[in-house]
Each structure stands twice: as C-alpha cells, then as structure tokens.
Amino acid sequence: MPPALELVDVRKVYRTGLEALKGISLSVAAGDFYALLGPNGAGKSTTIGIITTLVTKTAGTVRVFGHDIDRETRTAKRCIGLVPQEFNFNVWEPVEEIVINQGGYYGLPRPVCKRRARALLEQLDLWDKRREPARELSGGMKRRLMIARALIHEPRLLILDEPTAGVDIEVRRSMWQFLTELNASGTTIILTTHYLEEAERLCRNIGIIDHGELIENTSMQALLNEINMETLILDLEHPVEHLPVIDGAALRHRDDLSLEADVFTGRVNDLFCGLQQAGIRVRSIRNKNNRLEELFMCLVNDDRQQRRERNETGAER
C-alpha cells in the first residue's frame, strides 16, 4: 500500500518573500498516527495548507495515498479530511447544516450526509446543538464541529492543525480518546502541535519542524530516548587511550584531551563513579548544545507553561 502521505522536497516562498518551507521531505505510512511538532512559525500550517491545496507550493511533490495532488487533485482531496487551525465555518449557519453541506461538496447524497452527520454529532457531543448557529458554540464545541465536518466524507487521512489549542483539559482528553479510537479503526491521522505531551500521548511517529526544515523524523520512542539523554563534553587533564564501559552512559573521543558522553538524565553520578574507577581525571564539564536540544528546551518550556496554565484554570473550578 502506498504511504498515506508523501512529501518530496516541498518548498514554499510566500509573496512577501518569506521562505516558510525550505525543502521538506517526509513520508507517513497508512494507518500511522503522526505528529508534526514545532514551535510557532515553524511552518506546520504552511505544510498542511500545501497538502490541502489552500497554499500553493513553490516546488516539490505531494502524494496522498499515491495520488499526486497536482495531477489527481480530486482523488487526492477525497482522501483527506482537514481540521484547520482557525475556525473557518460560517458562524450564522446551524451546526448540522455545516456538516451536511460539507458532505454535499464531496458529492454525497443528502440522505447519506444526514445519517452520517447525526452519528458524528452524537459521538462528538454536539447533537443537542445541531439547530444552533455555530457562533453559539463554545471554543471546544467549535473545534469538535470542525472534526465532525472533516469526517463527513469518511476520509482515509485526517489532518488536524493544533486541534487542542485553547481547549480545556476535559475536552482535550475526550478528543484524544476520540482520535485514538478513530486511528484504531484504520484512519491515518496527522496532527500538528507545539505541545510535546500531546504528541507523546497520541502519536507513534513524529517529525520535528523548525524554521521551515524537518530536523527530525523518527519514532516517538526513539525521540523520547533522545530527549532523556544529555550529551556532555568532558575536558580531561591527561589523554586517555582506552575508554571504560560505564552503565547508563556512552563515551567517545572528541579529541586528545576531551570526551563526549551520552548520559541518561539522572545517571550523571554513575558516569562520574565510572570515570573515577578508571582513573580518568576531568578538568571541566559542559553541555553540548545542538539545535535539536535547544528546540526541545523551547518545546518543553511551552509544555511546562501550558501545564502551569492548566493547573491554574484547574484550581479555579
């Protein structure tokens, strides 16, 4: 089976001259639950805009289940359901009509749309609100309305752009639950987020995008290992020829008088005991900074801040 999504060297330069994507290539397998993680302004929404044809790409190829979005646009579009970052429904239209009309644009007969709309609105807890104009809904309900709308044509690939931004914790949990079940039933899901925690809970694979470049594309598990690992640079007093084997750390030579050590967070002590036993004397120690780490810091900070905010709102109840 072809991958659910394939991007090959996709670039975007906006009319303002801003280079939002600098050549992104990635592939998401059918059935995957994939997170596109990155700080604000990284290019996540631009990527999604290109996949859904709302943004025209400057260069590159996009295939959805093997269908090229330039050459087989309509077939590709049928495969995709989109939940955009910003609310984009007509706020004066009643909830049910918004969902049913969307089915109409996909060419589904009205009775089919009605039946599916009912099922989706019930699942997403919006059935009681079906006659109300969309502007009457709360933020979380509006987000769920967009999920219902995106699923009306039963897409094989659901793309959600920051679906839980500004949504309170309970709604977020039930949304996670809903998405997990949807994925289990076979729908490929891609979501963007700048919350590490969300990606960690839901996704099997992850791409990290920053300044328009994909800087990591790996499994969630591998990423977590990497995050929980620190790389230290050790400056030595004397050159060392044979490196000791130390549990919980990996040593390698950097140059004659310095080593690099990958250490799991919390096991720095083991490293030092090991070095001591081997008679290696360390003059100074510092963290090796790389872009990935800096990015994690930034993401993690976002995450912490979000948790803090959530705790505050939690306390208010």
Added chain:
Amino acid sequence: MKNPSLVAFQTLLIREFLRFVRIWMQTILPPVITTTLYFVIFGKLIGRQIGDMQGFSYMDYIVPGLILMSVITNAYANVVSSFYQAKYHHHIEEILVSPTPNFVIIAGYTAGGIARGLTVGLAVMAVAFLFSEVRFEHPWVALGIAVLTCILFSLGGLINAIYANSFDDISIIPNFVLTPLTYLGGVFYSVSILPPIWQKVSLFNPVLYMIDGFRFAMLGKSDIALATSFAIVLLFIAVLYGWCHVLLVRGTGLRS
C-alpha cells in the same frame, strides 16, 4: 448514483438561496421599497409633467428599466457579498479543500445570483403592476434577458469578490461603475433623445442592450435589434466566465 458535481452544485445553490432568504430584510425588502418610491416620484408625480416617451406614458416607459435595474443590482450584490464574506470568514475553504470543480463553484454562486435577481425582480414586478397597466408582450424574451442579465452580473460580482481585500473593495464597483452604467443605460429615458454623439457613446454600455431588450419584451418596442442585444450579452458572459475561471485556477485571492 448521482453525479457528485451535480450534488455539489445543488448544495451551493440551496445554501446561497437560504442565505439571502434568511436575511430578507436586508436583501429583498430594500429594493422593493426603493423601486416603489421611484414609481411614485418619477412615474406618478414627475412623470405626469414629462408626458410621453416613445408613445408610452412615462410611468409605463420606466417599468421595464426599473425591474431590470433591481435584477442587476441584486444579482451582483448577492454574489459579491456572499463570496467575499466566505473569503473573509474563511469558510470558502470548505469548498476549496473539497473536490468541487471550479466550474461548479462558479455555477453555484451564479445560480444563487440568479435566484436573488429573479426573486427581487418578481417582487418589483408585482409592485410595478400596481402602478402600471403594462404587462409582458413577449414573456419568454423577458425571462431570457432577465436570466442572462443575472448570469452576467453574478459573474461580475464573483470577479469583484475574488479581487477584493476589504469591504470597501466590494462597494467601489457597484457605486462607481454599476450604478452609473445602469442609469446611463436608459432606465429613465430612450437613448434616441440624446445628441448623436452621446448615442454613439451609449452603445459601449452593455447595460443599454439588456434594458432595451427587456423593454422590448414588455412594451414590444425597442431602439436596438433584439438579436444584437442577446449577442452582446452572451459575449460579455463568455468573457467574464473565462476571467472567473482563470482566477479560480490561479487561486487569486483565495490560495496563498
């Protein structure tokens, strides 16, 4: 199974129809009131002193022009405001992400414009019938001209909305282009009363042909051959449709 494009078209048409019906106080009532005032002031009060125009009482003479003027204004207004709002509030994206082909998008919005143009046209006609004895000499010609006029101005409204970046942009064309063209297109007078040079200039005004054709359909008398009127209107429709299509293919104003 039904053709998906047909379903998408129906969906758009019904949505557009419900939109202007829901806000009938803003869409249907005002033109009816305005034209009633025209009939009272120009037709009844001033018209009495003007006397005949080409052998008809002034009231009778202006009936076709006033009906068609409301058709023009409303077909245009419906599409320009509906489409621009969809763009402004981003719900146009609902259609843009769907497999709906461009010609269906154009057809759907145009059909909405026809629905509004004809609805208001019929309402104004009903008012006109209270003031005037004039009826349709050639009802099918009237319907043909009215529908083609709706199509032409719906396409115009769509192009305007695609280019527009602000609510100002969607009132500039109606105020500075459409209204003058309509007034100078012979709603209130026969171009034959103009000095020859201005008669020639008027021939460049497409609205003239529509009003003249519609007047022929009601009064049975016109300044220009009916076939010419139809040909010119069809030509304009073809050009505007092509323009719309190119804009949608390019994604002008819609896809960043």
